[in-house]
Amino acid sequence: MKYRVTHVTHYTYSKSVSSCYNLAHLFPRSSHRQVCFSSTIDVDPYATRIVERDDFFGNRACFFSVHTPHQMLTVTAVSEIEIKPLGNLLDMAFPVPWDEVNDILRNSTRSEDLDARQYLLESPFISLDENLHKYAQASFTPGRPVLEAVHDLMDRIHNDFDYDPHTTTIATPLREVFKKRKGVCQDFAHLAISCLISHGIPARYISGYLETIPPPGQKRLEGADASHAWFSVYVPDFGWVDFDPTNNQIPMERHITTAWGRDYGDVTPLKGVIFGGGKTHKLCVSVDVEALESDGL
Numbered sequence: 001m002k003y004r005v006t007h008v009t010h011y012t013y014s015k016s017v018s019s020c021y022n023l024a025h026l027f028p029r030s031s032h033r034q035v036c037f038s039s040t041i042d043v044d045p046y047a048t049r050i051v052e053r054d055d056f057f058g059n060r061a062c063f064f065s066v067h068t069p070h071q072m073l074t075v076t077a078v079s080e081i082e083i084k085p086l087g088n089l090l091d092m093a094f095p096v097p098w099d100e101v102n103d104i105l106r107n108s109t110r111s112e113d114l115d116a117r118q119y120l121l122e123s124p125f126i127s128l129d130e131n132l133h134k135y136a137q138a139s140f141t142p143g144r145p146v147l148e149a150v151h152d153l154m155d156r157i158h159n160d161f162d163y164d165p166h167t168t169t170i171a172t173p174l175r176e177v178f179k180k181r182k183g184v185c186q187d188f189a190h191l192a193i194s195c196l197i198s199h200g201i202p203a204r205y206i207s208g209y210l211e212t213i214p215p216p217g218q219k220r221l222e223g224a225d226a227s228h229a230w231f232s233v234y235v236p237d238f239g240w241v242d243f244d245p246t247n248n249q250i251p252m253e254r255h256i257t258t259a260w261g262r263d264y265g266d267v268t269p270l271k272g273v274i275f276g277g278g279k280t281h282k283l284c285v286s287v288d289v290e291a292l293e294s295d296g297l
Contacts, residue, residue, distance in 0.1 A: 015278030022272030102200030125263035136195035
């Protein structure tokens with residue numbers, strides 16, 4: 001499936017900003033499951049400097065600075081991507097028991113296993129919590145195949161937690177998310193990762209987009225799609241497999257990966273430092289995921 005993703009971020013400040021420095025993760029990365037054919041970024045006011053590089057995790061990061069005084073900043077990123085069919089991944093990897101994964105990684109010297117071990121550690125947004133460890137135990141019974149256990153955890157998070165964009169912010173601690181049993185996709189991904197690493201399963205945070213399908217008989221609305229987040233687990237001798245607890249599904253052709261890391265902080269779509277701007281600002285984000293014709297981009 002081929003898509004064009006248009007991601008528009010618009011800031012309005014109460015006072016003039018003299019200059020700003022920004023880091024963006026807005027360009028989808030290429031991998032075994034997707035190919036990014038083109039990406040452009042437009043900054044208004046004009047960006048004095050734009051530099052693209054690969055970050056520590058191999059994501060496409062874009063740095064830009066603006067030195068023209070402004071009270072509004074608009075950043076528009078447009079990318080064209082093709083997502084490849086993955087087939088049935090679960091049946092292929094079920095035989096690996098979850099309680100053997102950590103032992104395999106501890107004794108392995110393979111580069112892919114060594115790389116996965118970094119995703120067993122706590123991070124600024126993800127801490128180990130005894131309540132989350134106990135919550136996950138119902139899924140991780142002794143000898144259970146790892147992806148079967150993870151799929152069960154995803155299903156339980158989807159059913160036990162309500163999607164509510166008004167309950168949490170990105171700074172809400174996981175213990176509060178767990179107590180309230182409400183949150184958004186970032187919360188559910190962070191919560192799942194905490195559950196997994198507490199059981200010795202490497203897990204990473206995925207930032208990206210999800211194509212939304214309008215109800216029958218209704219037109220698709222431009223800008224109605226949004227940034228999305230899910231998580232991925234590592235299975236030795238197999239690789240990484242994604243899970244989306246918000247929608248209780250294995251990401252396939254409608255999920256577009258932008259970046260991955262330990263948590264949201266590693267892959268924030270747009271963050272930076274401003275000089276001036278006053279005490280308040282308004283933020284508006286619009287994402288449009290458009291399916292393209294299959295005969296070419």
